[in-house]
């Protein structure tokens with residue numbers, strides 16, 4: 001190894017050639033890649049840099065789509081810390097290790113509030129703004145639109161409050177499989193024609209046009225078809 005390397009006035013390096021062959025080696029601060037998982041759904045993350053040297057700090061900014069909240073950010077072989085940056089914005093950072101890092105994030109529907117809280121957080125719920133007297137989100141079964149208020153507290157975090165709407169409807173999902181489809185109208189038609197039976201819950205789901213009438217009828221079939229045929233927003 002050449003041990004007499006000198007920085008010259010022009011910024012170059014020079015050394016006195018010894019009598020033997022030599023190897024010159026440059027050791028750079030090799031940057032590693034910061035990659036983002038392509039399969040992130042319901043939101044995205046951006047990063048302050050996609051190349052970083054070991055020991056440098058990389059910042060991550062998550063953006064949730066409407067109706068979703070960030071549940072979790074993680075990266076391969078790194079410990080991601082949540083904090084607040086110099087501008088007071090919530091920021092996620094990690095220290096670059098000596099290898100490439102792939103980041104991923106999970107976003108969940110904000111209807112599922114309890115799962116959105118960071119681990120160790122306490123979540124309280126209420127049915128009026130400012131009143132957080134329930135340990136669990138209230139459950140509704142009667143048709144209607146309800147607002148659930150929530151407050152999340154955790155050590156080291158700003159207390160967060162918010163509200164989410166819960167809509168319970170007699171919605172035309174006659175077969176109760178979670179989606180309103182032509183099959184629901186078909187099943188109701190069969191019921192009306194006497195070739196299928198429906199239980200109480202299914203009958204309630206089928207009574208779309210007037211929840212007080214005793215039995216669903218043809219108007220409900222039409223109402224279900226109207227929903228199925230409606231353009232998706």
Ligand SMILES: [Ca+2]
Pocket residue numbers: 172173174175176177178179180181183184
């Ligand atoms: Ca259905």
